[in-house]
Amino acid sequence: MATKGLVMYLITGFSLAVLSVYFINNHSINVGPVVLSSSASNVLQNSSGPDSKVWPELRFSWRIVLATIIGFLGSACGTVGGVGGGGIFVPMLTLIVGFDTKSAAAISKCMIMGASASSVWYNLRVPHPWREVPIIDYDLALVFQPMLMLGITLGVALSVVFPYWLITILIIVLFLGTSSRSFFKGIEMWKEETILKKQIAEQQETFVNTRGELLINTEYESLVPKEEKTVLQIMRDNLNVKRFLVLILVWISFLLLQVFKNNLKACTPLYWLLNLLQLPVALAVFGYECVKLYKESKKRRKAGNPESICEAAIEWTITNLAFCALCGILGGTVGGLLGSGGGFVLGPLLLEIGVIPQVASATATFVMMFSSSLSVVEFYLLKRFPIPHALYLMTVSILAGFWGQFFIRKLITILRRASIIVFILSGVIFASALTMGAIGAEKSIRMINNHEFMGFLDFCTSQ
Numbered sequence: 001m002a003t004k005g006l007v008m009y010l011i012t013g014f015s016l017a018v019l020s021v022y023f024i025n026n027h028s029i030n031v032g033p034v035v036l037s038s039s040a041s042n043v044l045q046n047s048s049g050p051d052s053k054v055w056p057e058l059r060f061s062w063r064i065v066l067a068t069i070i071g072f073l074g075s076a077c078g079t080v081g082g083v084g085g086g087g088i089f090v091p092m093l094t095l096i097v098g099f100d101t102k103s104a105a106a107i108s109k110c111m112i113m114g115a116s117a118s119s120v121w122y123n124l125r126v127p128h129p130w131r132e133v134p135i136i137d138y139d140l141a142l143v144f145q146p147m148l149m150l151g152i153t154l155g156v157a158l159s160v161v162f163p164y165w166l167i168t169i170l171i172i173v174l175f176l177g178t179s180s181r182s183f184f185k186g187i188e189m190w191k192e193e194t195i196l197k198k199q200i201a202e203q204q205e206t207f208v209n210t211r212g213e214l215l216i217n218t219e220y221e222s223l224v225p226k227e228e229k230t231v232l233q234i235m236r237d238n239l240n241v242k243r244f245l246v247l248i249l250v251w252i253s254f255l256l257l258q259v260f261k262n263n264l265k266a267c268t269p270l271y272w273l274l275n276l277l278q279l280p281v282a283l284a285v286f287g288y289e290c291v292k293l294y295k296e297s298k299k300r301r302k303a304g305n306p307e308s309i310c311e312a313a314i315e316w317t318i319t320n321l322a323f324c325a326l327c328g329i330l331g332g333t334v335g336g337l338l339g340s341g342g343g344f345v346l347g348p349l350l351l352e353i354g355v356i357p358q359v360a361s362a363t364a365t366f367v368m369m370f371s372s373s374l375s376v377v378e379f380y381l382l383k384r385f386p387i388p389h390a391l392y393l394m395t396v397s398i399l400a401g402f403w404g405q406f407f408i409r410k411l412i413t414i415l416r417r418a419s420i421i422v423f424i425l426s427g428v429i430f431a432s433a434l435t436m437g438a439i440g441a442e443k444s445i446r447m448i449n450n451h452e453f454m455g456f457l458d459f460c461t462s463q
Contacts, residue, residue: 054100058388067097068396074428075115075397076404081425082347082364084112084372086335087175087432095438097389101164106385107393109375114394115401116369122405123362124238125231129418137355137363138243140312142289143321144346145247145367146282147328149254152371153278154329155336167337168436174334175433178348179426185351186422193417246285251370253281258378290321312353324349335371343368344432347425357421358412365401 058064070092078085086108093104120136128135159167229237261274297316314320331345343364350360379385412418 053103054098055103055386055389056098058386058392063096063098067092067393070096071111071393071396072400075111075400076407077424077428078112078343079115079119079365079401080361080404080408080421081343081428082350082361082368082421083343083425083428083432084116084365084368085428085432086112087171087344088428088435091435091438099389103385106375106379107390109372109379110385110390110394111397112368113372113376115397115404116365116372118398118401119365119405120362120369122402123365124235126358126362126409127229127234127237129356129358132237134238134240135359135362136238136240136366137312137359138240139289139293140350140355140363141247141367142243142285143293143324144328144331145370146250146286147325148332148335148346148367148371149250149374150278150282151329151332151334152336152375153258153275153332155333157336158333159337162337171334171337171436172433174330175344175429175436178344179429179433182348182351182422182426182429185348186419186426189357189419189422190417193419197416247370250281250285251374254278255374255377257281258374259381262378262382286325290316294318294321312350312355314353320353324353332371344429348429351422351425357418358409361421361425 071089074085074088074092078088089108089111090104093099093107094101099107123135126135257274257278261271264271264274293316301315327345327349334344346367347360347364350364351357355363408420408424412420
């Protein structure tokens with residue numbers, strides 16, 4: 001499936017899902033509304049109201065043990081793949097631990113923040129595989145982070161408007177498409193790596209010198225020894241302070257707007273004004289970076305310089321920049337709907353535009369660290385999650401993020417196959433599609449049972 005094919009698949013799937021809402025609302029069989037008496041309505045609202053919080057007690061049990069194992073593996077694989085793991089955390093917290101959906105999404109953000117922060121710390125200590133540039137692509141981070149935050153705001157708004165079954169279908173359609181595309185991308189990279197390894201092996205096995213003598217298994221050491229960098233030097237090279245400060249300023253701007261907005265009554269003029277103020281903040285940073293990439297790319301094309309400006313192996317035309325903006329908003333929207341960091345779109349997208357897996361993983365987790373931490377601060381101010389559970393699961397994710405990066409990087413070095421990252425990414429997204437399907441089915445059954453319960457409760461209270 002090519003990139004255009006994937007885009008057409010997503011557009012078709014989303015269109016059919018949205019149209020199904022209109023069809024169901026206008027052609028469903030009307031069996032008559034269920035009118036509750038006041039006592040029945042109060043009982044139901046107190047038992048399973050939409051805003052009710054379900055916070056289980058943090059104590060040792062098989063549930064917390066299973067959640068720890070799933071959280072550790074999900075965080076380790078999610079950060080390596082650059083997708084975070086929110087599609088695994090939310091169903092785990094809902095179905096296994098027993099949280100309500102909103103609280104599960106908030107704790108999921110805490111786990112993603114912890115895992116991505118420890119992963120970024122590890123990546124700052126790792127050099128680029130073969131270039132003297134940072135392993136984190138700050139140009140791509142400045143392109144995607146503002147759009148990602150805009151999308152999160154849109155996703156939170158849509159989560160109130162869209163029914164839960166529609167959100168589940170949209171996310172499953174997206175996850176199946178991106179996981180399939182990533183899997184085929186991984187197969188292509190695996191084949192290319194196999195060919196490259198064979199060529200290197202053949203070159204190392206036989207060499208012929210100038211006199212025609214055959215040399216077997218000869219290895220030549222460089223006449224000038226390569227200077228080994230210390231960890232501190234690598235961190236200094238990987239950290240672009242100027243770009244990092246710009247990202248922090250964007251983060252602070254969005255945070256202040258969100259905090260002020262949460263203290264206002266919904267749908268008031270000032271409420272909408274603060275919402276709209278996010279647009280110029282995001283577009284200013286995005287536009288500045290786009291102009292820079294476009295001018296530099298055009299300049300290099302005219303000069304005949306084939307070297308890419310950043311890690312992405314594409315020409316920064318207006319069409320490609322608009323496509324990246326759309327994907328950034330889509331990733332943020334999914335993050336707002338699901339409670340993830342947006343990496344389920346950003347990770348596969350970076351691979352699609354030619355970024356090597358190591359840099360794609362490092363850049364995606366770097367961007368997710370900002371987007372998830374923004375949500376965590378907001379959820380904390382709104383008291384949307386219990387502190388003990390959040391601290392415990394975030395600690396698990398911090399350890400998993402660091403050691404997951406450590407073991408996978410070692411495995412890549414030994415096997416010389418960076419495609420492992422792509423397969424992990426594809427597997428995490430596909431597993432998220434399965435778990436989202438499970439939680440969607442469970443929620444649908446609960447809604448059906450609640451509907452039957454409302455009728456039964458009304459009958460009992462009317463007697």
